[in-house]
Amino acid sequence: MSLIVWREDFTIGLPDVDLEHRELIKMINTLHGSLKPDADAARIVEALGEIHARIAAHFALEEREMRRLNYASTAEHKDDHERLLDDILDIMDTVESPADYDAEALGRRLSNWFSEHFRTFDARLHRWLVNRH
Amino acid sequence: MSPRQWLRAVFSALEALCSRAFTPAWNPLLQLGAIGWFFYWIVAVSGVYLYVFFDTGITRAYDTVEALTHAQPWAGGIMRSLHRYASDGLVLVALTHLLREFALDQMRGKQWFSWITGLPVLMLIYLSGITGYWLVWDVMAQHIAVTSAELLDALPLFGEPISRNFVSESSLSGRFFTLMSFIHIAAPLLLLLFMWIHINRLTAARIQPARGLSLLVLASLLGLSIVLPALSQARANLDTVPATIGLDWFYLNIYPLVQQWGGVTVWKLLGGTLLLLGLLPWLPRKSIPPVAKVSLLNCNGCGRCVTDCPYGALSLEPRSDWQSYESEAVVNADRCLSCGLCVGACPTATPFRSASVFSAGIELPQLPLVELREQLRKSCASLAGEDRLVVFACEHAGNLGTELRRNSAVAEMPCIGMLPPSFIDFVFARRLADGVVIAGCTANSCYHRFGQRWTEERIAGQRDPWLRARVPRERMALSWAADLGAFRRGLASLPPLRLSKSDAGKPGPLPSGRLWPVPVRVAGMALLLGLFAGVTAVFATQPSWRQLAPDEAVVRLAIRHATATKIECKPLTPQQMNDLKPNMRRPVDCPRERWPVYVELERDGKLLYQGTHRPSGLWDDGAATVFRTFRIPAGRQAIVVRMRDSGRESGFDRVRSGTIDIAPGQNFVIEFHSGEGFTWH
Numbered sequence: 001m002s003l004i005v006w007r008e009d010f011t012i013g014l015p016d017v018d019l020e021h022r023e024l025i026k027m028i029n030t031l032h033g034s035l036k037p038d039a040d041a042a043r044i045v046e047a048l049g050e051i052h053a054r055i056a057a058h059f060a061l062e063e064r065e066m067r068r069l070n071y072a073s074t075a076e077h078k079d080d081h082e083r084l085l086d087d088i089l090d091i092m093d094t095v096e097s098p099a100d101y102d103a104e105a106l107g108r109r110l111s112n113w114f115s116e117h118f119r120t121f122d123a124r125l126h127r128w129l130v131n132r133h
Numbered sequence: 134m135s136p137r138q139w140l141r142a143v144f145s146a147l148e149a150l151c152s153r154a155f156t157p158a159w160n161p162l163l164q165l166g167a168i169g170w171f172f173y174w175i176v177a178v179s180g181v182y183l184y185v186f187f188d189t190g191i192t193r194a195y196d197t198v199e200a201l202t203h204a205q206p207w208a209g210g211i212m213r214s215l216h217r218y219a220s221d222g223l224v225l226v227a228l229t230h231l232l233r234e235f236a237l238d239q240m241r242g243k244q245w246f247s248w249i250t251g252l253p254v255l256m257l258i259y260l261s262g263i264t265g266y267w268l269v270w271d272v273m274a275q276h277i278a279v280t281s282a283e284l285l286d287a288l289p290l291f292g293e294p295i296s297r298n299f300v301s302e303s304s305l306s307g308r309f310f311t312l313m314s315f316i317h318i319a320a321p322l323l324l325l326l327f328m329w330i331h332i333n334r335l336t337a338a339r340i341q342p343a344r345g346l347s348l349l350v351l352a353s354l355l356g357l358s359i360v361l362p363a364l365s366q367a368r369a370n371l372d373t374v375p376a377t378i379g380l381d382w383f384y385l386n387i388y389p390l391v392q393q394w395g396g397v398t399v400w401k402l403l404g405g406t407l408l409l410l411g412l413l414p415w416l417p418r419k420s421i422p423p424v425a426k427v428s429l430l431n432c433n434g435c436g437r438c439v440t441d442c443p444y445g446a447l448s449l450e451p452r453s454d455w456q457s458y459e460s461e462a463v464v465n466a467d468r469c470l471s472c473g474l475c476v477g478a479c480p481t482a483t484p485f486r487s488a489s490v491f492s493a494g495i496e497l498p499q500l501p502l503v504e505l506r507e508q509l510r511k512s513c514a515s516l517a518g519e520d521r522l523v524v525f526a527c528e529h530a531g532n533l534g535t536e537l538r539r540n541s542a543v544a545e546m547p548c549i550g551m552l553p554p555s556f557i558d559f560v561f562a563r564r565l566a567d568g569v570v571i572a573g574c575t576a577n578s579c580y581h582r583f584g585q586r587w588t589e590e591r592i593a594g595q596r597d598p599w600l601r602a603r604v605p606r607e608r609m610a611l612s613w614a615a616d617l618g619a620f621r622r623g624l625a626s627l628p629p630l631r632l633s634k635s636d637a638g639k640p641g642p643l644p645s646g647r648l649w650p651v652p653v654r655v656a657g658m659a660l661l662l663g664l665f666a667g668v669t670a671v672f673a674t675q676p677s678w679r680q681l682a683p684d685e686a687v688v689r690l691a692i693r694h695a696t697a698t699k700i701e702c703k704p705l706t707p708q709q710m711n712d713l714k715p716n717m718r719r720p721v722d723c724p725r726e727r728w729p730v731y732v733e734l735e736r737d738g739k740l741l742y743q744g745t746h747r748p749s750g751l752w753d754d755g756a757a758t759v760f761r762t763f764r765i766p767a768g769r770q771a772i773v774v775r776m777r778d779s780g781r782e783s784g785f786d787r788v789r790s791g792t793i794d795i796a797p798g799q800n801f802v803i804e805f806h807s808g809e810g811f812t813w814h
């Protein structure tokens with residue numbers, strides 16, 4: 001089963017950003033699908049590395065859009081981005097030391113942070129974009 | 134060491150000193166261009182004020198400037214002084230700026246644009262300054278007028294010598310003066326245009342110095358204006374040649390040379406210098422490394438590289454591949470200097486990516502990040518102990534010193550700004566070393582303009598991408614700011630490295646460099662500004678130039694004479710007229726060619742000058758002109774001037790002789806008028 005399912009209300013109204021959200025969800029779901037207790041840790045780190053880079057780029061693009069539109073909560077939103085990026089690095093550290101490695105927990109963490117950010121910050125950006133007009 | 138390297142070392146040392154004394158933000162050596170702009174605006178504003186009170190006619194000019202200076206010393210006087218001293222400052226700053234860019238080798242190859250456009254800026258500064266001094270119409274202005282005319286007459290441009298305009302008080306015309314006031318307004322406007330073009334290829338060019346520094350510079354100029362107000366010298370009088378005059382050596386440095394070597398030599402010197410400066414960007418050609426390359430698969434058009442490029446070599450353009458993003462980064466190969474600042478800005482440039490191959494959205498082909506990471510891993514493997522060090526170094530950093538070479542892995546790159554902050558995180562996350570040192574090129578002045586600044590801001594979380602907050606700042610040092618020995622010894626005593634898993638808060642900056650105590654810095658700044666004001670004040674009038682010994686005078690031979698035609702007009706017979714083509718038929722045949730003029734000048738029986746002068750004009754049908762200047766001892770002496778203007782083989786057509794008392798400093802002019810023959814006064 002997919003970890004995160006794309007929902008129409010995830011749409012925030014910036015085509016590039018929405019496109020990347022879908023791509024990222026796909027990547028995370030693929031990774032989640034491969035999270036078996038006997039999975040190769042190196043491959044997971046590799047996938048996480050790609051996700052980290054993708055998300056970093058995605059945030060950069062989203063931040064540019066927010067700044068371009070003079071979005072009022074840009075600073076807070078960006079702080080949350082930075083927190084999420086920190087989180088992924090921490091997760092990668094966990095995966096690297098097999099003793100701490102817990103596929104279930106990792107899946108939960110990934111899912112949580114993505115859904116949470118969608119629900120709060122991105123939704124607020126979406127509302128702001130809609131009300132702007 | 135080549136002169137360039139030697140100069141570079143001097144600038145580096147001075148810049149490091151000033152940065153430590155005044156902080157990099159207030160370091161005047163790092164914002165010479167910006168200070169130049171500031172001076173320009175001071176000159177422009179004070180110039181507008183002066184123009185209100187200035188009479189552009191040659192008869193009233195001197196008086197209005199005097200009135201301006203003495204009747205309103207606290208307004209006009211100050212304005213005038215600011216106008217002069219800021220102009221001098223502009224030359225000082227522009228020449229230092231030129232030297233510094235040369236020392237940094239910031240003008241060869243693709244950077245030719247800023248260098249070449251700087252040359253007209255320099256020339257226009259000089260043109261503006263020289264015409265400005267002309268307008269005061271004191272003895273220095275007279276010297277400028279006479280010598281400029283001599284210089285211009287050395288060019289084969291003018292039908293008759295410009296110098297004739299400045300022969301004597303009685304023949305003085307305001308024509309040239311009006312032209313000068315026009316040029317003095319037009320040249321600065323053109324200068325502004327070229328200054329704008331000059332910085333056109335730089336991103337975020339600094340045209341405003343730090344506010345505090347501006348205020349201090351303005352204060353020093355004001356202080357100078359009050360202590361040593363700019364004054365006129367004696368009123369110009371073309372009937373005399375002042376033996377000694379004060380010269381502004383910032384602007385008039387070639388004028389003594391014109392008198393010493395003559396106009397032609399000075400033109401050769403100027404032309405040669407300009408040619409050399411103009412060719413410098415290609416002497417010798419700079420080797421050009423491959424430019425940055427965008428990997429579209431890793432680029433979503435976030436634009437961080439575009440923001441951070443110091444040379445405006447990147448832009449966001451409509452997407453060219455299958456991905457449905459709006460834009461992509463595009464490299465302008467003509468402007469890219471392969472510094473790699475774009476790589477450091479790219480969010481996908483992270484060493485945490487898959488083990489074997491990855492590419493950031495933008496990379497330097499000569500140093501892919503994968504390679505940088507593998508080198509780092511390999512060289513760190515051989516380190517041991519508790520003070521293992523990774524040094525990220527700029528390739529312009531020069532000698533890193535033994536402290537950074539011991540038990541360390543050095544990763545060199547074209548500019549420290551190329552380093553993605555995540556590499557620092559990577560070093561600690563993989564336990565590759567115990568400490569990281571960032572070694573930029575020279576202290577606070579980056580070869581690629583912003584490399585160090587961007588790096589420090591990325592570490593401090595003020596510029597994207599941020600260095601993660603979890604990275605322990607106490608295990609990092611800037612090579613130019615830290616006591617490296619103490620830093621390394623301190624590494625062993627730090628608690629074991631533990632990258633926090635919890636919310637680490639916001640990233641913080643590295644400890645800033647050591648500054649000197651405040652009183653020392655204040656004294657240093659006062660000393661520097663005092664030095665600047667002192668140099669400006671001294672060379673604005675000193676040393677004075679002696680163009681004539683006290684017991685000497687000048688004789689000027691100023692002749693303009695249309696001689697008789699060589700062949701007299703003769704009427705044509707009807708037959709002769711008939712032989713001519715219909716459109717050429719005329720009753721009288723008048724060949725237009727005139728006789729040349731042969732002149733001799735004798736003083737106390739000794740020949741001062743003899744020469745033959747052709748008539749002007751394509752058909753030798755114009756007036757012949759003679760314009761010569763001689764220095765002679767003053768006193769009572771016999772003067773003889775003779776002229777042959779009729780084509781005779783020997784003897785003379787016109788002669789004047791007499792015994793005359795010539796006063797020291799007198800401008801004794803010998804003229805010729807067809808009706809009255811030779812006149813002198």
